[in-house]
Amino acid sequence: MTDLAGHWYPEHSSAQAVATLELDQQTYRLQADGQVFQGKQATLNFSQRIGNIPRRITFSDGSVFVCEDNDAIDRWLGQVHHHDGRFHLLHRLESQWRWVILSLVVVFVFSLGFIWKGIPWISTEIARSMPIEVYQKLGSGTLMGLDKWLLRDSELPDEVQDRINLRFEKILNSIDQDEYHFQLHFRSMKNLANAFALPSGDIVVTDALVALAERDEELDSVLMHEIAHVVQRHGLQQIIHSSALTVIIALLLGDATAISNIAIALPAFLLESSYSRRHETEADDYALEKMVQAGIDPVHFANMMRKFMALEANGGAKAENASATENKINSYLSSHPATQERIERALEYAGRRAGS
């Protein structure tokens, strides 16, 4: 039971009387002006707490009890079932900064978690559930466009192309993959050592890359890695990532054009490249695993990476992980340390293979 001291104001009267109000689980009891009024507590209306302004408790007859003991009223509202109790909760949340900070932290962590883990997970699921026909269509037009704008005919002699095609077929047999229609395309690209895969299974290899690989196994390792991008459906996942990011940024800022602002574009870009680094790691793991299975020493993968690094250090070609979204900033910011990690990972596999 709660006893409140205050003043009572009858309706349509400026008179006031010293009064006490007893509040119970179910009932109230008001003593004022020598009289006693009783009733169900549910018929009382409590004004919302605003700082330390005295509370107004209105009775069904229109009379009002005014009381300064906000804390006692809030305690009582917190203990019983009353329709004004929600104000009490609201007030408690508002007035206790710890709750506010905690909720902010929770919202922040969940948002980060969603961006960090949720988006990749969702895009993986969507990409996985797409029928294979979608992927075939994604490839055919793209290669034509690339041929028009970016790629030139290969100058590799036919016998070299035939030899590589033969090895590629051997690789495909070893990975036991018949869902995709893989095909190698030899092109040149301004002396850039590059290989990339389209979602359809079309894999483009440049003359400079073939020249860079001193051993067949080194080229095999790059091809395995590109096959992994196709099988793991990374191309479509990247499209979904960047669309999702654009939507989220637009929702947060209420303006999609803001993505052209560098302050927003850079974090978005860093997120994008972290997603694509994740893809590189996934593709590497797949490639290294399959190399071990096919009896190819993963050390060749490490050697190939070292050659890319040396090329890049000379300002020559960009790294092999050449998705269209990756550009110079990305390779400067991320692929240098990343490439070293990739080499170490390959050596790990090579060590495991030697140990088994």
Ligand SMILES: [Zn+2]
């Ligand atoms: Zn890659």
